Structures are given as C-alpha cells and as structure tokens.
Amino acid sequence: IPPLDRCHCNKIINVIHFTCGPGSGKGTQCEKVVAKYGFTHLSSGDLLRAEVSSGSERGKQLAAIMEKGELVPLDTVLDMIKEAMIAKADTSKGFLIDGYPREVRQGEEFEKKIGAPSLLLYIDAKAETMVKRLMKRGETSGRTDDNEETIKKRLDLYYKATEPVIAFYEGRGIVRKIDSEGSVDQVFSQVAKAIDSLK
Ligand SMILES: Nc1nc2c(ncn2[C@@H]2O[C@H](COP(=O)(O)OP(=O)(O)O)[C@@H](O)[C@H]2O)c(=O)[nH]1
Numbered sequence: 001i002p003p004l005d006r007c008h009c010n011k012i013i014n015v016i017h018f019t020c021g022p023g024s025g026k027g028t029q030c031e032k033v034v035a036k037y038g039f040t041h042l043s044s045g046d047l048l049r050a051e052v053s054s055g056s057e058r059g060k061q062l063a064a065i066m067e068k069g070e071l072v073p074l075d076t077v078l079d080m081i082k083e084a085m086i087a088k089a090d091t092s093k094g095f096l097i098d099g100y101p102r103e104v105r106q107g108e109e110f111e112k113k114i115g116a117p118s119l120l121l122y123i124d125a126k127a128e129t130m131v132k133r134l135m136k137r138g139e140t141s142g143r144t145d146d147n148e149e150t151i152k153k154r155l156d157l158y159y160k161a162t163e164p165v166i167a168f169y170e171g172r173g174i175v176r177k178i179d180s181e182g183s184v185d186q187v188f189s190q191v192a193k194a195i196d197s198l199k
C-alpha cells in the first residue's frame, strides 16, 4: 500500500485513539460517538474479523492468533487501518481508531505512517468488570476469544503491552481518562466532554 500521500495526510484530521482494555466498552462508546459527531469508526478487531470471515489464507493465520488473545503482526493491522483511512480520507470528519495502538511501537509506527493523534481516550475499568462484561458478551457474540481462558490472556497482554501506551501519550497531555464504572450514558458524557475539548 502506497504511503499516505501529502493530500491524504492533510485530510487526516482529528485522529482519536480508543486505547483501553478488552471489555472496557470501546465498541459501545464508539457507536455513540459516531451517532453524535459523525466520525469514521475503525475498529482494528472488526477489520481483522472481516479478514478472518473472508476465508483467506491470511484470515486463517489471523484467526489462530486472535483466538489465543495474542497480538497480530503490527504491519498487518496497521496496513488494514491505513487502507480504511485512505478510503474515507476525502469525506471523513475525523477518525475514531478503536483498539489501536495496543503497544507503544504501534503508536510510533502509526505516527510515522499516518499521523499524530489529537486525543487518546482511555476507559479505566476494573479487571473484574472487564471479565464480567466479556463473559456476558461471550454468550451472544460468537467470538472465539470471548471465553474465560482467552479473556485472561487478553487481560494479561493488556496490562503488559497496552497500558504502557497510556503513559507514552500521557506525556503529551492528550490522554483523557474515562471512569467506566457508571452507566453507558454516564461514560459517554465523559467521552463527549473529552471530544468537545478538542474544538
Ligand atoms: N454494564 C455495562 N456493560 C457495558 C458497558 N459498556 C459496554 N458494556 C457491555 O460490555 C461488553 C463489552 O463492551 P464493548 O463495547 O464490546 O467493549 P470493547 O471490548 O472494549 O470493545 C458488551 O457486551 C457491552 O454491551 C457499560 O457501561 N456498562
């Protein structure tokens, strides 16, 4: 995929990363942000699951990694996001990148190849809250990674690889920490306040 040419880069406005734990409510909150602000929601997990359901050879390799709760190769997920952003660059009001970065070097690569984020939203949820929500979601999601064993691995990976991302961006003053222990609407009002602070 060609690097983002200058004109596309100029159009990549307002990149907001949603970087928080599995089951913290990223997907739920992104849906509400899209409804209110019209941003383009790109979920790394959804892009990967689409590749898996295409039945491609690459999809099979990705499925094997995802069901173990491990990270897929950086270039794979970054290229998917970049491709999706280029496709929408001309009309997008801003990008909500859900589930990326999941480790510091993903953030660094994103900035090299696409651009710097304006905001990093971090929903702070207790481990037991995330487990409870994912187990509940697993009853209907049909996802191969919403089971007790994989959830535990995803949480371990989150604390080891993803939480350092928050500290990495904290230094730049673009992190907004959201308390997850309220209702979906209470969480969303904090998310909206953080986005409104961008204006
Ligand atoms: N009780 C409760 N459940 C929530 C809340 N936000 C999301 N959920 C549920 O928790 C599960 C995980 O939410 P999701 O948005 O998929 O989180 P993600 O894994 O971070 O993308 C889903 O079943 C949601 O319906 C919340 O604020 N309160």
Ligand SMILES: Nc1ncnc2c1ncn2[C@@H]1O[C@H](COP(=O)(O)OP(=O)(O)O)[C@@H](O)[C@H]1O
Pocket (backbone or CB within 6 Å): 021, 022, 023, 024, 026, 027, 043, 044, 045, 046, 048, 065, 066, 067, 069, 070, 071, 072, 073, 074, 077, 098, 099, 100, 101, 102, 106, 145, 154
């Ligand atoms: N940025 C990423 N880097 C590497 N792997 C990823 C990334 N985003 C998603 N994945 C893979 O897809 C799986 C599901 O991600 P996602 O749908 O964001 O989960 P959730 O919404 O439950 O937090 C992850 O456990 C991981 O295997």
Ligand SMILES: [Mg+2]
Pocket (backbone or CB within 6 Å): 026, 027, 043, 045, 099
């Ligand atoms: Mg999600």
